[in-house]
Amino acid sequence: MDKIKISTSTKPSIIVDHVRKEFLKRNSHSFKEAFVGWIRGRKVRADKFVALDDVSFQVGEGESVAVLGWNGSGKSTTLKLVSGVLEPDAGVVLTRGRVAGLIEVGAGFHPELSGRENVFLNAAILGMKEEQTRARFDDIVAFSEIGEFIDQEVKHYSSGMFMRLAFSVAIHVDLDILLVDEVLSVGDAPFRAKCTQKIKELTQKGVTMLVVSHDLGMVEDLCERGIVLRSGKKVFDGDVKEAVEMLRSR
Numbered sequence: 001m002d003k004i005k006i007s008t009s010t011k012p013s014i015i016v017d018h019v020r021k022e023f024l025k026r027n028s029h030s031f032k033e034a035f036v037g038w039i040r041g042r043k044v045r046a047d048k049f050v051a052l053d054d055v056s057f058q059v060g061e062g063e064s065v066a067v068l069g070w071n072g073s074g075k076s077t078t079l080k081l082v083s084g085v086l087e088p089d090a091g092v093v094l095t096r097g098r099v100a101g102l103i104e105v106g107a108g109f110h111p112e113l114s115g116r117e118n119v120f121l122n123a124a125i126l127g128m129k130e131e132q133t134r135a136r137f138d139d140i141v142a143f144s145e146i147g148e149f150i151d152q153e154v155k156h157y158s159s160g161m162f163m164r165l166a167f168s169v170a171i172h173v174d175l176d177i178l179l180v181d182e183v184l185s186v187g188d189a190p191f192r193a194k195c196t197q198k199i200k201e202l203t204q205k206g207v208t209m210l211v212v213s214h215d216l217g218m219v220e221d222l223c224e225r226g227i228v229l230r231s232g233k234k235v236f237d238g239d240v241k242e243a244v245e246m247l248r249s250r
């Protein structure tokens with residue numbers, strides 16, 4: 001492996017170096033076709049699909065970076081690689097510190113457990129001790145605006161309630177890197193404003209942020225830098241205003 005050249009001005013928090021990610025794209029053969037093919041000794045064709053192609057970038061400590069691009073460009077795949085949910089097929093992904101990912105709404109939430117139990121469970125997954133969570137529990141519930149529903153099973157929550165509680169847990173644990181994929185668009189305007197404010201506070205504390213959102217106004221407000229992906233390739237990395245302009249002008 002070649003040595004990775006550090007390009008961030010602060011200590012690097014995230015390094016994505018020459019990363020490739022492929023998925024198998026099964027052709028939509030019917031079961032009968034597949035079976036007949038198998039009888040005749042033909043292989044079922046599974047084409048490789050390149051979701052990320054030689055993508056490299058680095059994020060310095062305390063930086064807030066937007067990952068932009070049209071549907072299917074590879075944004076969620078990028079965040080999943082950084083969170084460790086996925087492994088690259090080639091290249092290197094490195095992160096420093098504790099990573100909290102709000103990648104799929106309520107991922108890590110157990111539907112049969114109450115909101116309260118899920119708070120403790122998720123905080124524990126993110127490395128918090130029980131007494132630490134207990135000390136922050138009221139703040140977590142207050143921020144989420146879940147109120148009395150905190151003792152109800154999470155399966156009765158709306159997607160908005162789900163997201164608010166998940167977001168609230170993530171921002172109240174001690175974390176170094178926060179990954180946010182679309183989930184911010186679930187809440188209503190006042191809650192989104194509250195999240196934006198909280199994210200800014202976290203950034204000021206040195207938390208590194210990687211944000212995916214369709215809300216380009218929010219992205220411009222939150223991030224100074226934007227990375228634009230197109231069909232799995234990085235086509236821009238620089239000032240967020242220019243990055244957003246690339247998306248608007250198409």
Ligand SMILES: Nc1ncnc2c1ncn2[C@@H]1O[C@H](COP(=O)(O)OP(=O)(O)O)[C@@H](O)[C@H]1O
Pocket residue numbers: 023024025051069070071072073074075076077078
């Ligand atoms: N688990 C998977 N299996 C097969 N294809 C996938 C999988 N995850 C993503 N893809 C494909 O990879 C491409 C990039 O997906 P994604 O990263 O979710 O894009 P974005 O978040 O930018 O919309 C898409 O074409 C998508 O269909």
Ligand SMILES: [Mg+2]
Pocket residue numbers: 075076077
């Ligand atoms: Mg996505």
